[in-house]
Amino acid sequence: MEEKVAKREREGAILRAAKKIFAEQGYHEASIDDIIKEADIARGTFYLYYSGKRTIFAAILNLTLEEVNRNIAAISLDSGAPSPVDQVKANVRRVFNLLIADRHIADILFVRALGIDAEAMETLNAFYKKTADLLARALTQGMTIGLLNKCDPQIAAYSIIGSVKEVFLQVILAGEPSPQKIDAVIDEIIRVNLYGFYTRGGLI
Amino acid sequence: MEEKVAKREREGAILRAAKKIFAEQGYHEASIDDIIKEADIARGTFYLYYSGKRTIFAAILNLTLEEVNRNIAAISLDSGAPSPVDQVKANVRRVFNLLIADRHIADILFVRALGIDAEAMETLNAFYKKTADLLARALTQGMTIGLLNKCDPQIAAYSIIGSVKEVFLQVILAGEPSPQKIDAVIDEIIRVNLYGFYTRGGLI
Amino acid sequence: MEEKVAKREREGAILRAAKKIFAEQGYHEASIDDIIKEADIARGTFYLYYSGKRTIFAAILNLTLEEVNRNIAAISLDSGAPSPVDQVKANVRRVFNLLIADRHIADILFVRALGIDAEAMETLNAFYKKTADLLARALTQGMTIGLLNKCDPQIAAYSIIGSVKEVFLQVILAGEPSPQKIDAVIDEIIRVNLYGFYTRGGLI
Amino acid sequence: MEEKVAKREREGAILRAAKKIFAEQGYHEASIDDIIKEADIARGTFYLYYSGKRTIFAAILNLTLEEVNRNIAAISLDSGAPSPVDQVKANVRRVFNLLIADRHIADILFVRALGIDAEAMETLNAFYKKTADLLARALTQGMTIGLLNKCDPQIAAYSIIGSVKEVFLQVILAGEPSPQKIDAVIDEIIRVNLYGFYTRGGLI
DNA sequence: TATGAATGAGAATTCATTCAT
DNA sequence: TATGAATGAATTCTCATTCAT
Numbered sequence: 001m002e003e004k005v006a007k008r009e010r011e012g013a014i015l016r017a018a019k020k021i022f023a024e025q026g027y028h029e030a031s032i033d034d035i036i037k038e039a040d041i042a043r044g045t046f047y048l049y050y051s052g053k054r055t056i057f058a059a060i061l062n063l064t065l066e067e068v069n070r071n072i073a074a075i076s077l078d079s080g081a082p083s084p085v086d087q088v089k090a091n092v093r094r095v096f097n098l099l100i101a102d103r104h105i106a107d108i109l110f111v112r113a114l115g116i117d118a119e120a121m122e123t124l125n126a127f128y129k130k131t132a133d134l135l136a137r138a139l140t141q142g143m144t145i146g147l148l149n150k151c152d153p154q155i156a157a158y159s160i161i162g163s164v165k166e167v168f169l170q171v172i173l174a175g176e177p178s179p180q181k182i183d184a185v186i187d188e189i190i191r192v193n194l195y196g197f198y199t200r201g202g203l204i
Numbered sequence: 205m206e207e208k209v210a211k212r213e214r215e216g217a218i219l220r221a222a223k224k225i226f227a228e229q230g231y232h233e234a235s236i237d238d239i240i241k242e243a244d245i246a247r248g249t250f251y252l253y254y255s256g257k258r259t260i261f262a263a264i265l266n267l268t269l270e271e272v273n274r275n276i277a278a279i280s281l282d283s284g285a286p287s288p289v290d291q292v293k294a295n296v297r298r299v300f301n302l303l304i305a306d307r308h309i310a311d312i313l314f315v316r317a318l319g320i321d322a323e324a325m326e327t328l329n330a331f332y333k334k335t336a337d338l339l340a341r342a343l344t345q346g347m348t349i350g351l352l353n354k355c356d357p358q359i360a361a362y363s364i365i366g367s368v369k370e371v372f373l374q375v376i377l378a379g380e381p382s383p384q385k386i387d388a389v390i391d392e393i394i395r396v397n398l399y400g401f402y403t404r405g406g407l408i
Numbered sequence: 409m410e411e412k413v414a415k416r417e418r419e420g421a422i423l424r425a426a427k428k429i430f431a432e433q434g435y436h437e438a439s440i441d442d443i444i445k446e447a448d449i450a451r452g453t454f455y456l457y458y459s460g461k462r463t464i465f466a467a468i469l470n471l472t473l474e475e476v477n478r479n480i481a482a483i484s485l486d487s488g489a490p491s492p493v494d495q496v497k498a499n500v501r502r503v504f505n506l507l508i509a510d511r512h513i514a515d516i517l518f519v520r521a522l523g524i525d526a527e528a529m530e531t532l533n534a535f536y537k538k539t540a541d542l543l544a545r546a547l548t549q550g551m552t553i554g555l556l557n558k559c560d561p562q563i564a565a566y567s568i569i570g571s572v573k574e575v576f577l578q579v580i581l582a583g584e585p586s587p588q589k590i591d592a593v594i595d596e597i598i599r600v601n602l603y604g605f606y607t608r609g610g611l612i
Numbered sequence: 613m614e615e616k617v618a619k620r621e622r623e624g625a626i627l628r629a630a631k632k633i634f635a636e637q638g639y640h641e642a643s644i645d646d647i648i649k650e651a652d653i654a655r656g657t658f659y660l661y662y663s664g665k666r667t668i669f670a671a672i673l674n675l676t677l678e679e680v681n682r683n684i685a686a687i688s689l690d691s692g693a694p695s696p697v698d699q700v701k702a703n704v705r706r707v708f709n710l711l712i713a714d715r716h717i718a719d720i721l722f723v724r725a726l727g728i729d730a731e732a733m734e735t736l737n738a739f740y741k742k743t744a745d746l747l748a749r750a751l752t753q754g755m756t757i758g759l760l761n762k763c764d765p766q767i768a769a770y771s772i773i774g775s776v777k778e779v780f781l782q783v784i785l786a787g788e789p790s791p792q793k794i795d796a797v798i799d800e801i802i803r804v805n806l807y808g809f810y811t812r813g814g815l816i
Numbered sequence: 817t818a819t820g821a822a823t824g825a826g827a828a829t830t831c832a833t834t835c836a837t
Numbered sequence: 838t839a840t841g842a843a844t845g846a847a848t849t850c851t852c853a854t855t856c857a858t
Contacts, residue, residue, distance in 0.1 A: 007817090026319055026321070027319065028232045028319075029321070031851090031852065031853085032852075032853060032854085033852080033853095041818085041819090042818060042819040042820055043819075043820055043821090043854090043855095044817095044818065044819050044820065044854095044855085044856080045817080045818055045819070045820095047853095047854070047855080048817070048818075051854095052853070052854075053852095053853065053854095111318065111319055111325070112319055113319070114315065114318030114319040115230050115231065115232075115315055115316050115317070115318040115319040115320065116230075116232075116319065117230070117233070121315065125377070139401070142401070146403065147402070147403060148401045148402065148403060149399060149400070149401055149402070149403055151392065151395065151396055151401065152388075152392050155371055155389060155392045155393065155396070156392070156396050156401070158370045158371050158374050159367040159370065159371055159393055159396050159397070160367070161370055162366035162367045162368070162369055162370025162371060163363040163364070163366045163367040163370075164366070165366050165370065166362045166363065166365055166366025166367075166369065166370075167359055167362050167363055167366060170362050173329070184356075185359060188355065188356050188359045188360070188363075189359065189363055191355070192355055192359070192360050192363050192400070193363070193396075193400060193401060194400045194401055194402045195353060195399075195400040195402055196353070196396070196397060196398045196399040196400030197343070197346070197352045197353055197355070197360070197397060197398050197400075198351070198352065198353070198398045198399055199350065199351060199352060199353055210842090211842080214842090214843095235826085235827065235828085236827075236828065236829085237826095237827080237828095245843080245844090246843060246844040246845055247828095247829085247830095247844080247845055247846090248829090248830080248831080248843070248844055248845065249842080249843055249844070249845095251828095251829065251830075252842070252843075255829095256828075256829075257827095257828075414821090415821080418821090418822095434727050434728075434729070435727065436640045436727075436728075437729070439847085439848065439849085440848075440849065440850085441847095441848080441849095449822080449823090450822060450823045450824055451823080451824060451825090451849095451850085451851095452822070452823055452824065452850090452851080452852080453821080453822055453823070453824095454850095455849095455850065455851075456821070456822075459850095460849075460850075461848095461849075519726065519727055519733065520727050521727070522723065522726030522727040523638055523639065523640075523723055523724055523725070523726040523727040523728065524727065525638070525641070529723070533785070547809070550809070554811065555810070555811060556809045556810065556811060557807060557808070557809055557810070557811055559800065559803070559804055559809070560796075560800050563779055563797060563800045563801065563804070564800070564804050564809070566778045566779050566782050567775040567778065567779055567800075567801055567804050567805070568775070569778055570774035570775045570776070570777055570778025570779060571771040571772075571774045571775045571778075572774070573774055573778065574770045574771065574773055574774025574775075574777065574778075575767055575770050575771055575774060578770045581737070592764075593767060596763065596764050596767045596768070596771075597767065597771055599763065600763055600767070600768050600771050600805075600808070601771070601804075601808060601809060602808045602809055602810045603761060603807075603808040603810055604761070604804070604805060604806045604807040604808030605751070605754070605760045605761055605763070605768070605805060605806055606759075606760065606761070606806045606807055607758065607759065607760060607761055619838090643830090643831065643832085644831075644832060644833085645831080645832095653839085653840090654839060654840040654841055655833090655834095655840075655841055655842090656833095656834080656835080656838095656839065656840055656841065657838080657839055657840070657841095659832095659833070659834080660838070660839075663833095664832070664833075665831095665832065665833095
């Protein structure tokens with residue numbers, strides 16, 4: 001039993017080391033050498049726990065996406081629940097704070113996982129699709145109860161995701177933001193998406 | 205004179221071959237070997253025109269961004285000009301059609317150029333920043349004349365860019381869309397961004 | 409402990425293989441391929457021990473010069489020591505025998521190390537300068553005690569070195585000499601340098 | 613006829629350019645590119661006059677050796693001739709001045725021609741052998757008439773050549789010497805070789 | 817389990833030489 | 838004769854992975 005624990009710990013240690021290295025250097029620049037040095041293990045030991053470079057990166061990517069996932073809650077329309085907008089805001093804030101707290105996650109999701117190969121692309125797209133589906137369902141509900149304007153929920157969902165991703169990325173690239181800044185940014189994204197740019201009574 | 209033309213043609217042919225290869229395989233997967241086979245030239249000939257893999261990719265990225273750039277016009281508020289919204293729509297439609305027409309451009313911009321190295325990242329970010337600045341200026345003008353709601357123009361600009369990028373990407377990944385589909389998608393993005401999701405008279 | 413020994417052995421084996429190859433083919437003609445075939449190791453193994461072609465050649469050159477160096481003793485004027493002439497003879501004989509015993513050393517020093525690059529040139533010149541300085545000091549002492557004629561010790565030292573080098577080279581190029589032949593040659597060089605060509609009572 | 617002259621001129625110009633490049637960079641470092649740029653001709657033109665890199669280097673080496681050769685006169689024992697020692701001195705002085713005047717010659721003979729390949733080695737050795745034979749003959753004559761001590765003329769000849777070569781090389785490496793310096797060095801080499809190091813009446 | 821020496825396929829790049837114009 | 842674009846064999850070096858201890 002203890003051995004199992006020890007084993008799992010080592011596995012985790014290697015994973016953390018790899019995550020750090022991949023986040024700092026990117027997939028192709030990072031070498032197994034960098035990872036084993038960071039994890040302070042021997043070359044062969046690495047292959048005892050992970051079958052290769054591609055494999056450990058996939059594990060990291062999946063774990064990272066799961067962590068993000070755990071911070072996204074479906075919108076509840078229960079009478080006791082907070083307003084949908086507040087629920088969306090809370091989701092966005094949790095994910096943003098996660099990315100800020102662990103810069104490696106942001107690096108891997110927004111920079112390092114891109115352009116590696118078809119499989120990584122697939123994993124990422126599947127995640128975004130799942131998130132988009134969640135959002136699209138919420139949008140559809142909103143439309144049904146007349147809270148939201150009519151729109152194509154799929155397109156709208158991806159539009160929102162893109163909007164949030166790009167702003168997050170820019171804020172993160174700009175450096176560590178203060179909690180106030182984060183709140184302000186989130187409010188702004190939400191407002192822009194909810195109300196759009198046109199003044200009410202706009203003509204179009 | 206003719207020689208110069210022939211030389212430039214060959215340079216172009218190599219560039220096109222490389223563009224295709226990079227789009228299909230990504231930067232790291234692609235080898236000089238793949239490129240020269242596609243271009244049907246000898247190994248040494250490649251180095252006669254480009255000093256290396258990184259160099260030709262940079263050339264492709266820059267040319268691609270320039271081509272996108274040429275399809276984005278600043279919004280004019282002249283009395284004779286189309287409505288700002290129509291101008292924005294026209295911009296989006298031109299870029300979208302460009303990406304559809306040359307699938308390689310889309311692949312390189314949205315997938316292959318990402319995560320290569322700091323320099324490519326820099327180039328891309330500079331492009332998006334320039335585009336965002338253009339947008340932010342237009343948004344500020346719109347706010348000044350009371351056409352648009354008050355917002356943080358920087359954040360709003362990146363929000364729009366992210367929204368458009370993500371939707372484009374998904375549409376392109378889904379396969380070749382019909383012109384009608386394209387128009388519908390563009391209308392949808394524009395509408396969502398202009399009016400937001402909330403029904404007028406929304407409470408929030 | 410044993411591993412260290414094994415590792416050092418392999419390092420030595422690679423060095424010997426490279427020495428042979430360089431001696432036979434010269435620096436530029438030799439390829440890493442030739443060396444690894446001779447050493448019967450894989451390509452990567454070579455780079456595990458030496459960082460490149462230039463590096464291993466430098467190692468060989470330095471080791472070779474050190475070996476020659478170890479066979480050259482400073483001339484002692486102690487009362488119990490052999491006559492200076494005998495000491496010089498002993499030095500020359502040791503170095504000559506070293507070159508005869510390991511033909512590769514002679515090839516590398518007299519042929520292969522020449523004209524490679526500025527660094528190799530520098531290394532060789534430094535060695536000859538050191539040897540010349542040793543000789544010049546001995547010559548100066550000889551002049552001081554009236555044993556030797558007055559001369560410019562620097563020029564005389566290089567003259568002796570050149571004389572010995574050239575005769576060694578020719579003897580080695582001519583094929584393996586017998587011990588008698590070696591002794592005769594050494595006697596001849598020493599005599600020529602000590603007494604010169606002119607008959608005593610020469611006029612000049 | 614004129615064409616032939618023009619052709620020969622161009623051939624000479626290419627040769628001079630190559631000589632400069634080889635002297636400055638060495639055989640392997642020098643590229644055909646360097647040579648044609650120095651000669652200001654096109655790539656193909658080079659091959660019109662010389663069949664390759666190796667060929668033009670051989671031509672340069674041979675011409676250089678011929679030039680040195682022209683400055684070495686056989687020792688005459690005619691009654692009207694200067695003393696043999698003066699004739700030897702004159703030979704040495706002419707060659708030395710040639711090397712000083714055209715630094716490229718010295719570089720090629722003493723540094724750049726070494727270690728290239730068996731053929732260049734052969735050419736050089738043939739030259740030194742010829743010179744040694746000349747010297748050996750003179751030494752034999754000197755011994756016959758009782759002017760010189762008994763010695764092995766072959767060994768003695770190479771000893772002298774080595775002595776002169778090494779001192780020349782060191783003087784040239786040290787930088788441009790004044791005519792006085794040159795004379796002093798030549799006197800010193802001659803004296804050392806003629807009289808040796810031992811004081812007369814030395815015991816050995 | 818742990819180690820780390822060994823492996824070798826693969827990649828980028830160079831440059832002497834050729835040849836069509 | 839002159840040109841210079843094109844060629845491709847050859848070479849060095851890297852690094853993910855294996856395997857004997």
